[in-house]
Amino acid sequence: MEGSKIPWLAFCAGVGTGYTLGVVTYRWLRLQGESRLSTSLANSVQALTTEVSRLRQTLSEAGTQLLQARRTSVTSRRTENAAKREAAGESEREEDDDEYFEAQSEESQEEKLELSSGSEQLAEFLKEADVLLHEAISNEEKCGTVLIELRQKVKEYPNHEGVLWRAGTICHHQSAFHKQHSNTELELELLQEGVQYTQQALDVNESCWQAHKWFAILTGATVLHKGIQERIAGGFEFKEHIDRAIQLKADEPNSYHLLGRWQFEVAGLSWLERKAASALFASPPSSTYEEALDSFNKAEELKPKGWKSNLLWIAKCHLKLQAQDVAVEWLIKAWHLENSTPEDHEVTTELQKLLSQFSPDTLS
Template structure:
């Protein structure tokens, strides 16, 4: 789907007169195992999107492919009054990316207060917003806001349901991108909190583990000058480490081997940051040979191919 994070964090705070002055001032101061599985994957990338009204760039967690594969770890035995036959039917349609039909059926469901209806409505509205090539930005924003209020209002009654926390993290991240860089930074800890809660309730959810890994990686990977700028303007930022990111990526892979091309790629990239080039080459080679199911898989393959050459050059030294 287009979360968490999750909610996802490089803050390219550029083109702002205030930021440019701050940057000038700051810079002038001193300053081997294999996986075997029949399961196959998905994708989410931290990217940059332009806030045209402010002229700033800020991160978005693109999950447009991450929640549209069949092999996803959603509740296997829904605790719900809604029939399992109905839920399976809408889930099958969702896997086929028939999002408008899924939304129509869920909106027409009799018990829309049922938690299994709610989180699926949030999921499909998020996907309608992030997959559409025809909707206006305003229409996409309306869908994200609708999804956000659905899951936010459901939280008090369903605090013990992992999917509520997971989808709150996802849509909160997306909602914050509409509100600007400062809002995005202010929500980082809240987004991580809900991802952690989702994992506490469902430890084997590979997509949330991946999202947490991305959150940790992007926080750690932020260049020192961008961090100093952000700290000067927005107070203290959260911290993490590459080791923490690696822990989540490895656990996601352990739960569902090869579930997602980007998770394998991030294992390679994280090992590169840790200067473990042998392990980096191993996962980058795996990503390079990953079966392409969608455009984002192809992007992962292309990036891995470039990074693999770099890792191999280090190994030859």
């Protein structure tokens, strides 16, 4: 908020009053104007200070209430589910990280449990669904078909984590196509539906890394349509779930890519955005472009071929770190990869802009 600027009083000598009287009148008017300006500015500064203080208090209270409400809701649902399992004679899983980091095949322990906990028919469906989910990323018609099938499976198996997180995943894929078509209403509806599915999956099993990853992705996309308070709170929630996903599955490249995106965005926060975060939380988020680059490099190490988006973000980190020549190398690598997902088309557009600025010969 800027203080109102009071226009200076203009000197106007009356006709026939004489030169001396005109000068005296001008000086008197100027002093009066300066006095009123000083008083007005002082009042404006005082009002601004009061307003900032009030706004800071309001943001702090609202942010705390928002985050607390989310956590209370999650805790309440998990407690209810734990009570149900205990009543049925099922012991609740201990949250011991070592249990999930023992040497195994590429299929995680929780995924094996997931497939064995349902019928053989369901297990076969989940295997087929994984193939279809991959194909649906670039096929809108198939994406819609898979969405219908997984919605039906959710009705049949409302407490099966594998069905639930996959339903959340297909909601995200379908929302991407609506985003391409600029249908914001349907995009947001699907994102919110996906958030519900992945939250239910976490209620069933907090140690499901896929549910943590997709909950973070869907929540992060959803809060982009919200106000500043929810976006800041959503950023904290995003980071919390991505960290947990990495803790549970340390060799999953997408989680490191998502962590890098969060770190990159936080490193580029403006002064005003940092102040807003400080007003909402005692410890505002902090990160650096070096940390973001480390995460993107880790993702590239785990998935070294054909990842257009990750190559772009590696290049963007190098640009921020003033390593233009290295950045151009990564931009060129990304440019020569084919588009295979809706996101790749957005990436290509950004690559074209950056290459036209830093390496125009590549586009000729």
